Amino acid sequence: MKIVRVLIALCVLAATLLHGCAGQPKYKGPTSPHFDGVHFRNSVPADKSLLDIARFISTYPFRRETWPTEVENASFAPPPQITEGIALTYINHSSVLLQVDGVNVLTDPIWSERASPFSFAGPKRVRAPGLALDTLPPIDVILVSHNHYDHLDIDSLRALQSRGRNGPPLILTGLGNGPLLQKHGLDHFRLLDWWDSAEINGVTFTFTEVRHRSGRGLADQMKTLWGGFAVRSQSGQIYFAGDTGYGPHFRQTRERFGAFDLALIPIGAYRPRDFMGPLHLDPDDAVKAHRDLASQQSVAIHHGTFQLTYEGIEEPYQRLQAGLEKAAIPASAFRVLGFGESLTLSSAK
Numbered sequence: 001m002k003i004v005r006v007l008i009a010l011c012v013l014a015a016t017l018l019h020g021c022a023g024q025p026k027y028k029g030p031t032s033p034h035f036d037g038v039h040f041r042n043s044v045p046a047d048k049s050l051l052d053i054a055r056f057i058s059t060y061p062f063r064r065e066t067w068p069t070e071v072e073n074a075s076f077a078p079p080p081q082i083t084e085g086i087a088l089t090y091i092n093h094s095s096v097l098l099q100v101d102g103v104n105v106l107t108d109p110i111w112s113e114r115a116s117p118f119s120f121a122g123p124k125r126v127r128a129p130g131l132a133l134d135t136l137p138p139i140d141v142i143l144v145s146h147n148h149y150d151h152l153d154i155d156s157l158r159a160l161q162s163r164g165r166n167g168p169p170l171i172l173t174g175l176g177n178g179p180l181l182q183k184h185g186l187d188h189f190r191l192l193d194w195w196d197s198a199e200i201n202g203v204t205f206t207f208t209e210v211r212h213r214s215g216r217g218l219a220d221q222m223k224t225l226w227g228g229f230a231v232r233s234q235s236g237q238i239y240f241a242g243d244t245g246y247g248p249h250f251r252q253t254r255e256r257f258g259a260f261d262l263a264l265i266p267i268g269a270y271r272p273r274d275f276m277g278p279l280h281l282d283p284d285d286a287v288k289a290h291r292d293l294a295s296q297q298s299v300a301i302h303h304g305t306f307q308l309t310y311e312g313i314e315e316p317y318q319r320l321q322a323g324l325e326k327a328a329i330p331a332s333a334f335r336v337l338g339f340g341e342s343l344t345l346s347s348a349k
Contacts, residue, residue, distance in 0.1 A: 027176035027223055034194065034209075039222040040175075044247045046211050046278035047222075056275045063272075065312035071127040071304070076340040078135065085235045086262060087344040090337035092129045093305040094151060094242065096264055097136065101233045103203045105141045106169070107240050107264065107301075108151040109160060115150035115306045117216070123150070123306035126313070130340025138165035141200055144173035145242025146214050146226035147180065150306060154184050161186070172198055172205055174225030180216070194227055195256075204232040208253050210244035212279055228253075236261030236345065239293055243302065245278040246285040250292035259294035262345060265334075266302030267320050271310035280309075283319035287327050290334050297345060298334040 031037045041047070079089040082099050089097040093115075094108040111129050116122020139160060144152050152173070161168040171181065171189035181189050190198050192207035199205075208228045215221035230253060231238040239253065239260045254260065270282035280302075281289060290298045303316050317336055324331055337343060 027225075029175060032193070035175075035225075040214070040225050041222065042211050042213075042247075043209065043249070044211055044278075046213060046245055048213065048275070048279070050218075052275065056272070059272075060310070064307065064310045065315070067307045067313045068126055071313075073127055073130055073339040074341075076130070076338060076342065079131070079137065079342050080344055081137070082344070085345065086233070086238065087342060088262070088264075088299065089131060089342040090299065090301070090339060091131050092125070092127065092339055093303075094145070094264075094266065094301045095129070096240075096299075096301060097131065098231070098238065099137070100203050100231060100238065101201075101235050103140050103201050103233075104137050104165070105143060105203075105231070106136075106139055106160070107143045107229075108145055108153075108242065109142060109156045110150060110153040111156045111159065112153050115153070115308070117149060123308055125305050126307070127305060127339060130338070133159055133163065136160075136163055139163045139169040140165055141203075141205065142169045142171045143205065143229050143240060144171060144177070145210075145228060145240070146174060146212060147177055147216050147220075147224050148214070148243065149216065150308065151243060152177070152180075152216075154180075154186075157181075157186055158184060170198075170200060172207070172229070174207060174214075174227050176214075176224030180224075192227070193225065202234065206230045206232070206257075208239075209249045210242055211247040211249060212243050212245065230257050230260075232257070239263040239265075239295065241265050241281075241289065241301075243279070244281060245276075246281055246288060250289045254293050259296065261296050263290060263293050263295035263298040264301045265289050265293075265295075265298050267300045267336075268303035268311070268316045269308040270316075276309055283316055284323045286320065287323040287329065287334070290329070291327070296333070297343075299343065300334070300336045303336070304339070 083102040087099040098105040168188040197206040212226040214224045228242040229240045
């Protein structure tokens with residue numbers, strides 16, 4: 001019976017992944033310690049085979065906790081209007097509005113109903129985004145950490161083209177993602193290798209190493225680069241982890257940039273650990289990352305929107321609270337914001 005489930009899962013997986021093959025030619029560029037000429041790789045291995053993925057999919061329907069089909073968001077005040085300092089508003093999943101010294105930034109924006117190549121199948125949101133698209137301020141920069149469907153959402157990126165301050169917002173993302181963006185008419189982008197930087201209106205964005213993987217189809221697994229972002233401004237330093245497992249990269253990033261005033265750290269989509277451990281932080285890992293980054297204020301991301309793994313919707317919050325208590329870190333130092341809730345940093349430099 002187990003073999004049958006795995007074979008069925010392989011068929012479903014193949015149908016899903018084949019949908020994403022078009023428009024994904026391999027990246028052509030010089031080799032590096034993390035690029036062998038065909039595939040990108042992690043410094044600390046986090047590779048998963050197609051069979052590993054099939055095994056996870058085959059057990060997912062039977063071992064996942066039950067999530068509600070709909071969760072109502074609380075009401076919060078609109079995002080503050082600031083031209084100096086740092087403010088953020090949690091939207092949903094890994095989507096955050098950052099306002100940094102007058103530069104408006106979105107991280108991994110997703111407003112779509114599903115994190116999927118299909119409109120009729122795949123993880124479906126259980127709550128609305130905390131901000132509607134038409135309530136956003138003019139957007140200057142969009143940070144896209146990697147090309148998984150819950151982080152690089154084409155429909156949202158296309159919708160945001162009309163939300164720029166002076167034309168389409170600039171999309172910053174990893175090497176190899178250009179053909180996908182161009183295929184969908186998204187031409188205002190800059191591709192970055194790990195530790196490459198771009199400066200926009202006095203704010204510097206550096207693409208940082210994280211421990212994850214990429215791929216939207218069978219033909220493009222590990223052929224585009226994933227990463228996080230370090231954001232440097234006169235008002236302070238911000239870290240956006242994107243999607244990542246735990247590893248030495250957090251401490252190495254802090255050693256390179258210094259302590260962070262704000263860190264956006266994932267806490268959800270982590271069970272089962274034998275599969276997700278190398279790819280996604282669990283709340284205990286998130287607490288360790290908070291410490292490694294010497295973050296003065298961390299905010300949880302990657303939770304409460306799409307059920308991607310086994311754990312229940314409330315479990316990450318409970319485990320984060322327990323992890324902070326165990327580490328003697330005040331809850332105020334690592335906050336879970338409501339969907340649409342804003343925070344202004346009083347500690348900005």
